[in-house]
Structures are given as C-alpha cells and as structure tokens.
Amino acid sequence: MNKIEILQDTTFSQDGSGTIRYTKNGKLLESKPLACPYPGYRCFNPIQTVFVMNYTGGSCLVMAPTSAGKTLIGVEFCKRNLKSGGNVIYTTPTQALAREIYKTLKQFFSEVYLKLTGHDEEVGLPSSGSIIVTTYEAVQLGLRNKVSWARTVGGIVIDEFHHILASRGDIIEEIVAVGLLRGTPMLCLSATLPEPHKLINWIGVSLFIYSKWRPVPLERVILDDDFYKIVAQYATDNAKTIVFVGTKKIGWSILERLYEQGYRVLNETVPFLKNDSTGDLPFVAFHCADIPWEEQVLIEKKFREASDFNLLIATHTLAYGVNLPADRAVVIVMRINHDGRWTFWPTPIDILQMEGRAGRFGLREKGQSVIVPVSGKPAQRSKMVNSLRGELNDCLSIEFEPFLRKQLLKGDGIEQLLHLFLVPFIYFNDKLKQKAMINKFYSLNNTLKSLYPVIVGDLTRKGYLCDGKLTAKGLFTVKAGLTIRQTEEFFRRASVRMYPVVDASALFKEPFTLENSFVKKADICRVEDMFSRLGVFSKIDDLVFVYSEIGEGERESIKEFLYWINGFFYFLETLHRVPGLVAKSTMEYKSILRGMLTALRLGLVSYSYEELYLTGCSLRSGLPMEYCLLSSIPGISYMRGHALVLALKASKALPPRLKQPVAEYIEKYCETKDFDSALKKALSYRYKDRKDLDREFKKIKEKLQLAKLQGLLFRDKLVESIIEFSEKSFFAEPVETSLLEVSMPT
Template sequence: MAVEDVLPSFADAFPFESFNRMQSAALPALVEHDDNVVVSAPTASGKTALAEAAICRTLDADGTALFLAPLRALTNEKEAEWARFEELGYSVYVVTGERDLNPRRAERADILVMTPEKADSATRKHDSPRYSFVTDVDCCVIDEVHLLDSDRRGAVLEVTISRLRRLCDPRVVALSATMQNVEDVASWLDAPDDCTFQFGDEYRPVPLSATVETYAHGDNAFADKYRRLYRALDLAQPHIEDGGQALVFVASRQDTVRAAEKSRDVIAERDIEIGSRGNYDFHTDAQELSNDTLRQSVVDGVGFHHAGISKDDKDRVEGWFKSGEIQLLFSTSTLAWGVNLPARCVVIRDTKLHDPLEGEVDMSSLDILQMLGRAGRPGYDDAGYAHIVCDGADADRYRQLLVDGKPIESRLAAELDTHLNAEIALGVVDDIEDVMAWLKTTFYYARAASAPRQYDDSDSLRTRVSDTLERLVDGGFVDQSGLEIEPTQLGRLASQFYLRLDTAADFHALCERAGDGSESIDESAVLRTVADAVEFDSVSARRDERETFGAVLDGEGSELDPGNRKVLAILRAGMSGTTPAELQSDAWVIRQNGLRFLAALRAFCERFAAPRDANLVRRIEARVEHGISHEAVGLVAIGGVGAGRAQKLAKEGLVDPAAVRSAGVEGLVDAGLSEGVAERVFEQALGLPAVEIEWSGVPESIPTGENAMAEVTVTNRGDGTPSGIRVTVNGIEMSETTRYLGETTVPVGIFGGDADDLVYEVEVSFSDLPLHPVTDRRTVRIE
C-alpha cells in the first residue's frame, strides 16, 4: 500500500513510499476506524510505522497523541526522529523527569512523548495546572506493550493506562513484539477482533535461527565472564569473517567497555580480518569521538554502546555499525528496546545482571526475546542467527522460551495495596463499588478471566480486593464509613511519593514517636529509617563492601541487615562526599533513591512531626546530594551554589548565606568567584530568609511564685517563607507555631518556679530550606 494513497496529507512524514505486508494488513483498522487496536508482530517488522499512522489519524482530526516509550533514552530519540512532523507544522514535546516541564508547551503539543513512569506521575497530578494537559489526550500509543510483564515496571504501565482511560478515554493503540496471549491484551483494552492482529514469524523480514549455548565454568565469576566472552566470539567469528556483523549483549555499561577491549586482543590473536583498518577517512572521523576508549576501539572494527556515552558518540557508533565500519558491537539491553540496529548475528553473553537494589537477578524473558529479535538485517541477510550463552542448569528453561515464547502476565497483584491506595488518594475510587469498578479496568482482571487457575476467579478477586482494602483501613491509609472510603494524609503522602506502604508506615511511626516524646528525630535516626526502607531490602553487600562499613559507620546501624547497612554507609559517606571505592558501583542508584525517600520523610515530618524535624531532614538531604559539611550545608540553599562553589566559599570562612550577604560581591570575588558569578550568588543570597529576633518585656529576674508576660518578635528581612517558631524554657517546649514569615510576635509566659534560672530560647527553622535554625536566648534569674 502506497503511503500517498493511505495518508496523503502525511506522505512526507514517512521515510519510505510504501507500507510493507504486515503494515498494510493492519492499516485499515488504524486509519479507517476509531476502535482500540492491538498489534503483535516480530521485532523489526515495522511496528513504528503503525504508531506513526495512528498518530497521523489523530493529528488529522486536530487531536493530541501520546506516545509511551519503554525507556527514557528512547523518548529523546523520538524527539529527534519526529522532527519531520515539526516540518509539517505539528509540535512534538517530550516530558521526562530529567527536564523542567514547560506546561504551556505541553498543553499546546500535538504529540506528547513520555515513559510509563512519567505518564503515571502526570496522571496522578492531572488536576493541577501543570499537568492538566494529560486529560486532553485523544490517542495513546503504547510502544512495546509487553512491558506489562516486567516485574518492576509492568504494574506502573497497567495502572497508568487504566487511569488514563478513566480520565479522558483516549483511543489506545498497543504495539508489541510477538506474544502468546495477544487476546488478553485486546480484552483489557476492549479492542474488537477485527482490530486485533497477531503476526507470526512468517512476517519477520529475515528468518531467525536461535540456539542456546552453554559454557564450561572457571574458578570464579570473573573467569566465567571471560569464558562466556570467548564463547560469544566463537559464535560471532564466522559471520564477521564473512563480512557480516555481530551484536553482543552484556550485563552492564562497564562490561561493554571491558568486553570490547578484551575482544580486540582476541581478534588480533586469532588474526581475524575485521573493520575498516585501512580506511583513512574513517580513522579521521573516529578522532571526533569524545570517549577516549571508544576512539581507540572503533578503528579496529569493535565498538560499544550504552546509555552513558554522549549522544554524538552514540549516533556515530550506530551509523558506523549500519554502514559496516564497525563489525562487532557490545551493548547493554537498552539498544534492543528501540534503536533499529539489527545484526546478522546476535549473542546474549550475560543472562544475569547486577541490580543495585536487587542484587544478582536473571535478565527478564522480555529482554531476552527483545535482544534475540535484533538478529537479521532486512535487505542484507537471508537469515538471522541468535544465541543465548548460559549456565547448563538454565539451558532447558531458555530452550523452552525459544519454543513457546512468553505469555504476558499482570504484575499488579504483588503491588495491589500500593496501587489501590494511589487510586483512593487520587479520588478515582471513593466507595466500595468503585474498588471493583477500578479493578475491572486493569489487565490483572482481564488476564485472571482467561487464566483463572494461575490467578483468581471473580469471587476470589473480590475477596482479595476486600482484604487489601481492609489492610489499608487498618494501616491508617484509608478511612471507611459505611460504603464510603476516603484517603488519609498518610495515604496521600504514600501515593505522592510512590512509597511502599510498609515504608510509609515506618516514616509515620518515626514522626509519631517524635511527637509523643519517646524518640527524638536526630541525624542517625533519619538515616537509619531511610536505609531500612523495604525498597532497599533486596540490596546485597559483598564481603569487600562489608569491610568498609566500620570505617564509614563506626558501629552505627549495627542492627540493620548487611544490605540495608550498605545503604546506610553510602548515604553517610555521601554526606561528606567521600564514598569509598568499594561502594561506588552501586552508590549513584542508591543515593538517588535515598534522596527520594528523604524528600518523602521531610514531608512526613512537616505533617506529623514538627518544622524543626523537617528542617533537619532537609539538611541531611542536601548533604547527601551535594557532599557538603554540616557547617556549610546552608550555602547550597543559594541559587547557583553547588558542592564545588560551596566548598570554595566555606574554605574562605563563608559558611552560610548570612556570611555571603555580609561579604558582598567584593568579598565573594576575593573568595575565588568570578565577578559575574559573585553578583548572581549575592543577589540569590539576598532573597533567602534573614531573621532578626527581638525580645520585649523579659525581666532580668522574677520572685519565686510570681509571673509576668513577655513577647518575642521574629522578623524576616528576606523573602517570605514558611517557618516554624518554637519557644522553650529550660529545654521544655512552651509553644510551637508555623507561620509565613514576614514578622510574627509570640507571647512568652515568665513563671517563677523552683529552678535557679529560666533559660528561654526561640528557634526559627525552615522546613523546605537547608538552612540551620536561627536561635536566640534570654535568661531570667529566680529570686
């Protein structure tokens, strides 16, 4: 079918003139009807063009399309790839967590691109002005809908689509690699039979030959890794020598680099002709690569590709692999999920990977099948060759996977309480009947109907949901009155910060203990509570990592399990910016999750404890993020001051915003800042709170048994901000109030008692700024 005939207004948006056989079969359902559509087709058979056709129909009707990409890296690629829609006058806007959201651009966009996680966040906040655009979606295209079967991400995709359908009921077009039970996905999405397609291997552009290969174990895991590499090179060598290309998938970014380096040595030893070694122009172009190791590697025909290298380097590597200058490419699984980069031979060297939060885990069946599907180059190869290299004990399991494929299962049951709480917190569910109505919108319900032996029948589902709701009520996340249910503050906070409910309960308990005086919230308690979050329970600690705990923790957190103590050590070390080498491999991921939990705990303190507790957590959060000292943490509250500038200023004795204001621009220049930076830093510091405390009516002494009234006035000379004002006498709290500072006066009672002196202290703290509390004291003698 010619593009011009099917979509005449959008012919220029497609990089080809005719749709292929698979695309032509599905197109009438996409462009002639408004029903939901589900398409399962082999990898590389052309599903992206179907997504684009659905988007074109939406644009032609002046609607807004949402494209859900499985990975954040792919959202950026779509932005570049779909510049051709921009040339036709339509706007494309990518919404990711790594960019500041521009609500106006999002609202005006014709095509929105998000990950499931970002769409989940947006739909949870749909009633806010920033995210209201998500309710205007007319068509939602789900790329790689078999992500539903992912242990960690599947439930998010499932509940997000269910929520979106309740919010604005868009047309849904779900695309997938080959899956056994496409009819279950169609049932979930209410796609009619004539809009449900399951294209078999006969639609693969290149036939696939796949095998499972085993290897002989070495003395340790390190030796095994290289034995698998040699096995992978054995499998790839005939294709390379024949002028073809091989794509080898490994477990981590670091492994791509190490495998490429080792392979260059092996290729030289085996005297394998590879790459464009005599191509002078290619060698010249290779010098433009920013990655030194990659620059040295590609000239020998060996490359590596992962999410950590620059976009320019990735683009060059992909281009050279497509054109044949690179014949052997090592990559992480990310490449299999969206980049159109097939090879004659694909080898999966690693079927297990290290997850910072889970330890060693098996690579998912989804990832395995996705990677194998990259074998075979349309238009170049008569066949694709794919191999899984694995332990002999796992071989039968992978052979079964190759024969039968993988049915798509719902992963919602394992997180049912968390997601049901979120729907209640959002107001989607507000009575008992709504609970079942919501459940019926999920893939979990649809899959249970077709596989009741694996799941539950309808009555059992109702019982399970009822039990889950009862646990939410008993845990204080939900209030129930008759048939009506509504979220509590605890339930709302758990949903807002995406917390597992056990973690939310622990955060709440810490705040409650602080409130009743049974436990103070100090630095150690905060860090231990975060490190002990159930989300970290699967973190593992190797022997060399455990040996560092003593130096970092000095006995702190000895009651924690080793994995949680490893988290504690990473957070504690991060506060000073001196993470030991033994802990660095997992430090970034653990620290990012730790920062999310600290932000959540701060909100819990604001609601259930006191502003001074929230301020403590905010300072700890800032120290973990920036690696700054206790004394100088307030500097990072100044816009434009990060760890480097804060350390430079602190070294010159400027340890807080007050000191920066006193120093002025000239003093900041003397401290090592350029004049332009000094001016900006000084201006930002002027906007922060500048607190002055004035006492009035406080006597020097008071007779025993008498009393008097005084007052303390707190004035903020900077920008207004929420502040906690706490007054104590001899360490006992007299009053605590939260005010939006400008100027506030608080009464103080002076009572002559049994003590020799009365020490009155006022403390002003800022919940959302990493500034040290401001304190002032007055002493009254008892006569």
C-alpha cells in the same frame, strides 16, 4: 473486532514495490503499500499500511518484530485521536527511549512535549491538542496528580507492552485500568506477547494486528562452542554486533579479555586497570546500568555512527530500553535455578526481544541471531541446545501471566496489593466506582470479592483510609507513588528531625545501594579506613545509630547513602565518573523533593523552606547538606565538590550560606595559603601522579575565579524552581477538609 495476520511471504522494498499478503478475520487478502504523506517517507511498510487501512478508532494491539516500524503506527494513532480532543500520551519504559520517541514525533507534530515526571513543572502547558511523551511511572503519577497534561486524554500509546510481564507490570495495569474506565482509546505495541487473545479480551480492542513478516529476514543459529571464542571472532567483523550477556560479571570479563588482546575499550569507567594507550584494533564497549550515563550516551552514539566500533556487549536491558539496531545479535544463555526449577536466563521471551535488534533494513539482506548456551560440561551444553530450540519455538504459546499476578500467587505481592487498593480512592469517591477500578486490573479482577473488605479494613487501621476516604497519609502515599513500607519508613525517619536528606533517601524507588560492578569489598574497607582518619566515620555511625533506634528501618541503606554524600566514590581513584545506577538514584531528586513538599502541605512533616532546599540540592549533587551549595558553582561536580569539601573543612572554613554571594565566600575562604595547601592534600587522596594533581588543582582554581567574576549567588535554580512552582500550584483541585484531619503518624 478485526484480526489481521501479515504473512511471512509478504514482500517489500524501500522504493514502495512489493505485495502485502495478509488474512483479515481468516480471509486471505493482498494489497500494495500505501503512499506515505510524511516528509522522508516514500510509502508505508506492510504493517503500517495494514494499520492505516483498517484502524477506524478504539483500542488496538499490534504485535510485530522490533524495528518493524511500530513508531510510525504510533504517529498515525496520535494523529487520528488528537481530533477527538485532549492530549495523546505516548508512554515508554525508559527515559532514554522516551527521548528518542520525542525526537521522532517532533518531525510530525508541532505540539510535542517531553514529560519525565508525573508533576506539572511549567505554567501554560496545553491541556489538549498535544502529544505528551513520557515514561510509565510519569504517566501513572500524572494521572493520579491530575496534572494539566493528563486531565483530558484522547488516547494512550503504550510502547513495549510486554513489560507487563516484568517488574513494572502493575504500573501498566493501572494505566490500562484508568483508560478502560474513561473509555480512552489505547494502542499497545509489542514484539513478544504470549496468549494475545487474553489481552484482546481484557482491553477490548477493535483491531489486532500480528505480523509474521519481518522487514529484514532473520537467520537463527544455536552454537555449541566456547562463547569467548565466538565473541572474539566477531570483534573484527564489519557487521554491527550486539553481544547480550546474562550478568554484568560476564560482560566485564569479556571486555577485559578483549582489552588484553589489544582491542580499544570505549568505556572510561571500568572495574580493571586500563591505561590510555591506543592500538590499531577496533573499538569495543560494554553497555549496562552501572556505567555512567554520559558514557552510555557516547557508546550508543558511536555504535550507530562509527565504522571502527562494531562489537557492543550489553545486558538484556538494552533489548528493551534503546532503539539500537545491529546486523547480528549474539545471546549468551545460562541455566539458573529459579524457584526450585531449572530455567534459561535470559528467558526465551527475552531472547526473542534481543533477536529483534538483528537486522538493519536497507543495509543488510538479513539479520543474524547467534545463541550460545553456557555450561562447563560439553554434554550439558548439547542438551541445552536441543532444549532451547524447542522453547524458542513454543515460547509465545506459554500462559500470559503478568508480573503482578505471579507475585500475588506466590504471596510476594502484598506491598503492591495494599498500595493498589489505595489508588481508586484518588480517582473516585463512589464506592462502586472504586470497586470497578480494582476489577479493571487484569491481575486483581478475580480476587475482588474476598479481598476488598479485608484490605480496606487493614488500610483503615493503619491510618491510610478513614470513612471510605483517603487520609492525609493515604493521599501522600498515592500522590508520591510510594509503597506502604516506604511511607512508614519515611515517617519513622522524619520523626527524628535530625538530617532531612536521610529522611529523603527513604523515598528512592529502590533502597539506596552502592553495590555495582566497580565496588569490591576491599574498596569499602579502604574508604572506611579513610573516613576514620578524616573523622567522618564516627559521624556517619552516630547518624545510622540514631535512625536505627527508631525501628528496624533500613540500616544498611542509610549507611550506604551517607557514604555516598560523604564522598565514597571520590576515594576510588580508578573511577572517572560516578557509576550509573548510583547517579540514576540521585536523578530522582525532583520526585523526592515534590513528595516531601506534598507531606509538608498536608501537615504530615514540619521541614523548613531551607531544609527542603538543601535536601534537594544535596540529593542532586551528592554532596552533604552543609556544603551542597558548592555545586551551584559551574564546573563543580561530585568529584570536584568533594575535593572542595575536604579542603574547606581542613582549612576551618564555614559552609556557604544560601544565596550568599559566591565572590564574597571565595575571597574569604578559597584564596588563602591554608586553603591551597588543604586542596592539594585533598587531591592527593585521588591523584597519585603529581602532574594529574597539579592539573586538577589548576582547573578547580580556574572554576572558582570564573564564578567569582560572574557575580553568582549560592543557589540551586533547579531546586528553587520546584519549590516555587509547588507554592503556586499545590493541588490541581481543592482538597476536602476531611483529608487533612488525620494527625502526623507516629
């Protein structure tokens, strides 16, 4: 194994001049930057040069600051490992980052595909010779489901590898375990990893590169002052500044204060009253998971490009999810009590990651990190300043402890452990190979001997294994990527045979919740009162009661999901769009629908084709199953869809039928005086200004007339394509009969 450390006194400029100073296995060396053959690049930077000169195959770990050119190292890794046959998979923590990497790699390779689910979605996707850009979850399920693009893998790039320390660490451990068993070369990229020698030993890397050199030097200051005052002084600065906050509450409070001072707020959806007036002060914005996806995209684009938008407030997820460099990173740090001891939030590791956003190569000579401790007491703040300095200097010396291992040591990872012990059975029939795979997980390799027979016995008793093989129930759980709790809850709901979309909501990655920055307790009470007046609340209550009767289940999650598809956000007139986290949940409709199709093919449930179709459509649109086909009319989104639902119900119209001509339905139910009156009444719940109401009424009527002229049918082509493709390619390989012998769980 070659260990290379790039020294801090390395010099480099865009014209290709400079001297790379580094040590290789302890020996001091110097080199000039290598010429780069790619269009738009004159030369490789020092980190890229060292990789190109020294990578000869196998796995590699690269630790270098954010924005240090690690993506081009990924390009070189892909180029070399494509020659060995198979696809090269480039995996990232978020879909947003995957899309960015996809656009970048398209500049270098002709065969690049973006795959955001772990399922085949199209016929003829190359099984070798291509770059597949995807997310951690998608590659995990792709490997399990043996999809075409993951059957023959020549290499895997794992970007932002430090996520192994966070809540999705078990996914990264599984990807690495499969790679180790198959002998697949892996490139692990990260800016911040403690004790890298443990990773080197686990993965068996042939090359380790660590860079103390930074493309743009970083100046760090820790300020003992009021954070509102500090943020305000940067709002009019010409330097691009990202302010990282520890909580959404702090982020919104800063944004509201700046708005009150006359700054123009780019966010349309905010939890405070905001008029449409514009001032002369620059734009500011808040980026977090709650804001609608459309606004996230707009904010990111404008921050990169606009000269009058230089201050962006963000939660720590932006440090990991999107490539958005700035000139200055301001990090607001709090003290929190975690597991009985006081610690910093964000953590020192998080702070290093956030500092990585500071510095735009070629535009500024240096980046700046401003760290601001928060405390009501000046004396406490002063202590925090001193403590932070020490912890930031030492944080990469702490113990390397993946999230899964921490959970197991605390006794909180039982669900993950049960699921992970099922996983090897989908890859191997041989007992020794199954044990070998478990042993390849970093967090599990010391627990194998004592836990293996106990856990396998427990999974057998619960009906997930039989005679050392996955049962239909076990196969469903692994292929759909579910925890044992999710599987049990799904089958509990499915046994009711009452409202399939509620069954489907058990398959969300996280329990469905309406909790976000924009919903207050008073809002919930107000909407519940509206539901009661409209006769909706009693129906929701009846459904929740029936589903709760079959077991403890997740009563609150079911209730909040039913609120969502019955128009909860429609009645919050201050919201322009649906909050991001809620919309993100419904974007899981593809994987949820495929999971239900898997259960159906395995004989575990008995849904009809139409039930699955309407379930997928309801999840995608946020409309109730009876009326979800309204979303197939172009321009009818969640808000307008619920206005139509209210109007159609009030005018005693029947719901649309699957594949019914849209023109036939509109002529019968949407061109009457009763309907027009009911639609205006429905819009009055949301629009208090008469002009706004009349404008929206006119737009909806125009959308209906246009759909009528286009000769459309009530059908959801995206949902339809998932079901039809599933019919053609349900298993990549034949399923053993023994897998189907277990009856539907009770």
